[in-house]
Amino acid sequence: MDYFIETLAAALRLIISADREIYAIVWTSIWIAVASVGIASLLGIPLGLLVAFREFPGKRLLLQGLNTLMALPTVVVGLVLYGFFTRHGPLGNWGILYTPLAIVSGQAVLILPILWNMSITAAAGADPRLGLTCQSLGASGLQQGLIFLSELRFALMAAVVAGFGRAIGEVGIAMMLGGNIEGFTRTMTTAIALETSKGEFEFGLALGLLLLLVAFIVNLLLQYFQRLAR
Amino acid sequence: MKNIMNKILHAVLIAMLAWSGIALAEDHLRLATTTSTADSGLLEVLNPAAEAALGAKIDVIAVGSGKALKLGENGDVDVLLVHDPEAEEKFVTAGFGSDRQPVMHNDFILLGPTADPAGVRQATDISDAMRRISGGVASFVSRGDESGTHQKELRLWRAAQIEPSGRWYLSVGQGMGAVLKIADDKLAYTLADRGTYLALRGQLELEVVFADAEELFNPYHVILIDPAKHPHVKHELARKYSEFIRGEAGQKIIRDFKIDGETLFHPDVIH
Numbered sequence: 466m467d468y469f470i471e472t473l474a475a476a477l478r479l480i481i482s483a484d485r486e487i488y489a490i491v492w493t494s495i496w497i498a499v500a501s502v503g504i505a506s507l508l509g510i511p512l513g514l515l516v517a518f519r520e521f522p523g524k525r526l527l528l529q530g531l532n533t534l535m536a537l538p539t540v541v542v543g544l545v546l547y548g549f550f551t552r553h554g555p556l557g558n559w560g561i562l563y564t565p566l567a568i569v570s571g572q573a574v575l576i577l578p579i580l581w582n583m584s585i586t587a588a589a590g591a592d593p594r595l596g597l598t599c600q601s602l603g604a605s606g607l608q609q610g611l612i613f614l615s616e617l618r619f620a621l622m623a624a625v626v627a628g629f630g631r632a633i634g635e636v637g638i639a640m641m642l643g644g645n646i647e648g649f650t651r652t653m654t655t656a657i658a659l660e661t662s663k664g665e666f667e668f669g670l671a672l673g674l675l676l677l678l679v680a681f682i683v684n685l686l687l688q689y690f691q692r693l694a695r
Numbered sequence: 696m697k698n699i700m701n702k703i704l705h706a707v708l709i710a711m712l713a714w715s716g717i718a719l720a721e722d723h724l725r726l727a728t729t730t731s732t733a734d735s736g737l738l739e740v741l742n743p744a745a746e747a748a749l750g751a752k753i754d755v756i757a758v759g760s761g762k763a764l765k766l767g768e769n770g771d772v773d774v775l776l777v778h779d780p781e782a783e784e785k786f787v788t789a790g791f792g793s794d795r796q797p798v799m800h801n802d803f804i805l806l807g808p809t810a811d812p813a814g815v816r817q818a819t820d821i822s823d824a825m826r827r828i829s830g831g832v833a834s835f836v837s838r839g840d841e842s843g844t845h846q847k848e849l850r851l852w853r854a855a856q857i858e859p860s861g862r863w864y865l866s867v868g869q870g871m872g873a874v875l876k877i878a879d880d881k882l883a884y885t886l887a888d889r890g891t892y893l894a895l896r897g898q899l900e901l902e903v904v905f906a907d908a909e910e911l912f913n914p915y916h917v918i919l920i921d922p923a924k925h926p927h928v929k930h931e932l933a934r935k936y937s938e939f940i941r942g943e944a945g946q947k948i949i950r951d952f953k954i955d956g957e958t959l960f961h962p963d964v965i966h
Contacts, residue, residue: 551880552880562880563877563880563881640869644865644867644869644873644877645867645868645869646865646866646867647839647865647866647867647868649865651868655868656868658868659839659840659868659869661762662758662759662761662762662840662868662870663759663761663762663765663840663841663868664758664759664761664762664763664764664765664766664841665765666765
């Protein structure tokens with residue numbers, strides 16, 4: 466029981482201490498996850514709407530592929546992108562390995578299938594009359610897309626929230642592509658992994674609580690925006 | 696038909712239960728050790744021989760020395776094989792370890808890019824080498840994980856009266872293998888144990904830029920967890936393991952363990 470009491474105390478100390486290093490880590494985690502969700506949304510949501518409203522050969526295969534990719538292990542994404550970003554790899558000249566940008570790309574790849582897939586599901590749940598109405602009013606493809614976007618905003622928001630959760634909670638990509646460099650690419654999850662490997666279990670778990678708190682606040686904000694949009 | 700399926704299902708269930716029963720009944724010794732002994736491949740030859748001698752399975756938990764000692768402190772393992780003399784002494788003084796004995800040693804080496812921009816090869820001694828690196832013309836990748844290697848590195852900076860910080864000092868908090876890969880990719884310097892470096896040399900461009908100094912000695916000790924603190928530890932089995940790796944057979948395996956014709960660890964009991 467001491468273990469959990471000690472953990473809670475450590476978590477409280479962390480939050481109160483306003484330790485600059487901790488805040489830098491939290492901030493790195495947040496902006497990286499937001500950036501990767503942004504990229505994945507910009508690609509995944511239009512792709513999702515496109516796939517949902519078009520019939521084409523191989524569609525079922527694509528859907529199954531996307532479902533499978535939802536189970537993509539983070540370390541596998543890290544391993545694949547490492548092959549591209551390493552100094553000897555095809556994109557080695559870009560020099561982005563062990564930078565935050567490498568983590569953003571990896572997490573975007575990781576959650577793209579989630580956003581894509583959940584957007585398809587969201588579109589499938591839309592009122593079928595909506596498309597017909599749009600067509601009868603002579604809306605262009607882009608206009609239709611924008612109408613669906615606003616009509617489906619709640620379901621799409623759920624996709625964004627799921628993507629954000631997966632991005633901010635993953636450790637494999639951040640460790641493999643970011644390198645857990647102090648003051649640069651250290652995120653909350655790699656910091657937890659580090660504290661655990663040092664044997665600082667209580668401090669590691671305290672960081673875990675802090676991560677949940679951050680996720681909670683971000684979700685509160687999203688909910689607030691949803692209410693505004695209503 | 697349904698009846699037959701039922702019988703098959705029952706048989707499978709019983710077989711699975713029996714199997715897990717056998718697996719649980721097998722004697723297991725839990726060894727927490729550093730990544731260097733596991734990553735280098737030594738334990739893959741040493742432990743099968745030890746398992747045969749002990750008649751028990753050895754479960755290896757390969758982590759940094761800091762975490763290995765912590766696992767020992769919590770009584771989660773039975774025996775330790777680690778290389779952080781100062782922390783080990785504290786561990787034993789605090790009463791967590793009952794018996795600490797030397798097993799083997801190797802040495803630490805400074806690695807760097809072939810071009811050696813900091814001129815570490817021309818260093819007169821280890822402190823001079825550290826000073827040259829701290830000039831910041833190239834990065835230095837630190838384990839930063841409170842492992843034995845990290846502690847050693849910090850002692851070397853202290854001895855050279857350098858406070859390592861700044862853009863050139865990258866504390867990455869990862870294992871030896873990952874740190875070597877990062878240093879290789881970043882054309883940076885790093886401190887490594889020779890064993891892990893030799894094991895991974897084929898995948899690296901890093902070269903040894905400074906070695907063979909007294910300060911770079913790296914001794915490994917086996918520590919038994921004190922049964923007075925943790926009565927559930929398998930003390931007898933742990934003692935047998937310690938005796939095996941320090942005995943004739945174990946020491947011979949350590950001495951004969953080579954990668955590309957180079958000895959990785961030198962036995963300390965029977966030379």
